[in-house]
Amino acid sequence: MKIKTLVFFMTALFAVNFQIMAQESAPESAQSLLEKAQVKAMQDGKFIFVKFEASWCGWCHRMTKNMKAESTKSFFEDNFITLPLVVFETKNNKNLENSGAEDLIKKFNNGESKVGLPFWFILDKDLNLITDSYDANKQNLGCPASEAEVVEFIKKLKHIIADFSETDAAMITKQFVLKR
Secondary structure, three states: OHHHHHHHHHHHHHHHHHHHHHHHHOOOOHHHHHHHHHHHHHHHOOEEEEEEEOOOOHHHHHHHHHHHOOOOHHHHHHHEEEEEEEOOOOHHHHHHOOOOHHHHHHHHOOOOOOOOOOEEEEEOOOOOEEEEOEOOOOOEOOOOOOHHHHHHHHHHHHHHOOOOOHHHHHHHHHHHOOOO
């Protein structure tokens, strides 16, 4: 009887410990991260660049790489609080998702959550939508890579950033246009 009681308590302790560890390792919610980004945007006078991504998405990784490249990093850091949010993970990686991220897509995408990745939008410090990753034909630019996509991306950035320069445009073009 003592062994059964000991096994029961050990199992219960393990289950509680496992549940606490799972909760501690869960990614922060999209809403919480957005609130933190808003505070930082207000303090720093920046826009919020919300980028939806997934671990399986090669274009998402490319977008991150392009935004953090030596040539473009300071531009994006000087103008944006970048908020990467994980969505649409595979069954085995659901634990990587930020809860509420899909709801955030719906909120700023006319109630629609079906989007290609990466999907992004830019908010002002008051969380008003300024622009998104759709081109004039409602096609998702995702990670812009063709010359036409990068031109559209630059137009969106020029519309937002008051002191956007031709040097900025050249630097973004050089980094983002896919070299074939």
